[in-house]
Amino acid sequence: MRLTRAKISLLLKEMPLDQEVLVKGWVRTKRGSKNVAFIALNDGSTIHNLQIVADPNTIGEETLKKVTSGACIAVKGKLAASQGHGQKIELPADEIEILGEADPETYPLQPKKHSFEFLREIAHLRPRTSTFGAIYRIRHAMTFAIHQFFNERGFYNVHTPIITASDAEGAGEMFQVTTLDLNQPPRNEEGEIDFKQDFFAKPTNLTVSGQLEGELAAMGLGEIYTFGPTFRAENSNTSRHLAEFWMVEPEMAFYELKDNMDLAESFLKYLVQYALDHCADDLEFLNNRALDEEKNKKKEEKSEMTLLERLNFIVSNDFARVTYTEAINVLRNSKPNKKKKFQYLIEDWGADLQSEHERFLVEKHFKRPVILYNYPKSIKAFYMRQNDGEEPGKETVAAMDVLFPGIGEIIGGSQREERHDRLIARMEEADIPQEEMWWYLDTRKFGTTPHSGFGLGFERLLLFVTGMGNIRDVIPFPRTPENAEF
Template structure:
């Protein structure tokens, strides 16, 4: 017979004569009670084995991590905590697990240990919950944009363009590294490479996305991006996923409206569809908080933090106003900030962003009109000649979660900005064509998907919200 998911069995409205469930043993108590989980829910279903009529050699194989199939009747549970359990009539071992070698024993493991066993960590309650939430958030992203009439565009992973201008990219080559071909000048001859030019893994699909927005009106990308930053921090990954909408005829105000509506939608979707997983992660975080000094404890639980974003309008504040607030703030005057704010033009750090959200405004914040010299070349220059139409959305506990801008639609201004930064016009001639032929006001933003999952799950390290993290010195699995 076909097996039924544990989630559906637990949500059944009636007892059933015969059911089959398949999954992995979480625990086996008293040679009688199996806690079975199949990944469909964080909850286990209790399976009661007739140990008196089950051969000892079978009972010995029911170990943590083993895959089993159980057939029997779904009956009302005699124990607390769940409505139903399975009274087992037939048990089959589908896959044995060595109890002495299986790493994911039913006990508390450190997150570092679990990262070292990323291929098995999803069998724990915490990582099962995180990955189910990640899946639901991914669906919510597509659902939002599809309902709004956006076109989903797959932008290149291999590119010759550096969208950010930072140059911290992974090079793609088929040249023999032990015997690189050289030009007469002694430089690497990229004409002999696979693509006939120097190419890299993309850091963003934005530039290509703009070309489609200028024909299809409103588009979004959702794909992998890569940064070769040697940053071993809890906020950085070398490989991550980016969500990047681009909309023709949207100015910065409309861009902020879109970003706020979008992010509230996906968070609400997670709250409505991941209740059990979020409740578990909230309890896990509350336990962690108990071990921290009082001053370092969060003022909000996980669910309170998510509802905080939904129940508060995002406060829109200019960069200039934010700098004035920060400069006059108590932690700045008492030098409690690691990066002291002395003058206009400073690049804000996470501590500043969190102060604005958590202490000063006490709501999500959108900062806009940043100094042009700390933002990318493609952002529209304001009339003051020193700021650009950029915007960042700041959240509690995490700081910046979204970055975007109104794009520079004026051909001559964009060319001058590129010249000033030494960006080769020929390399981006295709990008400039969108300004040569039918240019119009347009805007967009980028949201690092892992940063979103980090916020929604309440995890503190971005390596714990992606299946297989890629970081400096680590590309395992």
């Protein structure tokens, strides 16, 4: 009877001793002597390797010579209890078939520690490493958990457009989409590029957010969420920025700001708990990897909590809910501000908070996750609901940001401005053309209602859950300035 390939994760879990199995995977390492070879085999299904025990007399020396790091092999044999330390089971090989050789002279992933910078240069091979195998399995688990969370609560997944003629944030840093000949673009009578001859007959871009279209869907379906790629043409090379990244954006009819905060807190706790429950082996590996890195850091650079402690910190603490005004007072009177330790000093109400301020509030002052709300209108987007009865010069909007340790802002959202006249006035202030947004304004004319939503940067979530320090290491193929290699 033909054997079906068994996944290593299943064999390590069920340990069917004395049963003949077929495994296939990539060789991590090979060691041994003339009499026996020990091969660490991994097939991507788990962080753990399966030890293959190969007798040169059974397998053949010529075959074993081709079993090098990076080679792909198939192994048949009967699973046995391990005679050595470090694993409970092993597979004495009856047959080894070389599926794909890896030249040991040129294979880049030799069995040694590689820097993340080097691994980004060979992003096509880094899924084979233990660290990136763990990250990508966690990325999958978080994707599944996001859909499960919303499905359990009756939300509908909506696919919003990737190509758009609107700029949801008013940022202006967008990638243009065109079919025009860039060497000889058509011109109109004024000498400007004639976009009427372009595919969509108007200037279009890659989207920065699915929010605005998500709002339209929520006005008929009640509660929806989008989960898709978004794009920013921001020329930034920091460890927190990507040109292409994924956003989770729920939009809910009949939700006010408090409902929005309740959902965001439940959502984040659900995702972190899901990771703890379903990614234990990968998280333990990443936790230990981070502890090894901590040994080389200066005392002031060391983290106060381990990765696993930070994750449990989220699920075991209620989030503090603090107004922007309260936060400004805390920051203004804080020691780092008074001693000028902040890079950006807090002086006046209306300042846009930086990551250093957000992390101080979470890690030093409140010592738990924080939801800041009611921000100054002047530093927030046009679509956020304006609060009534505000002091002149200190007008606020019903915005909220969720702040996490080590990350700062992980979610940004608001109650949306549902009043037609107030929205138009705000668009005029922000110089946003109403004629291009007629469809958005229509929802405020026909059956308007209070509604809210937020955005979670998926890679920011993954930075927190995996403990990685650079956002380029939690997405398979990062898109950054001057880099679209793979």
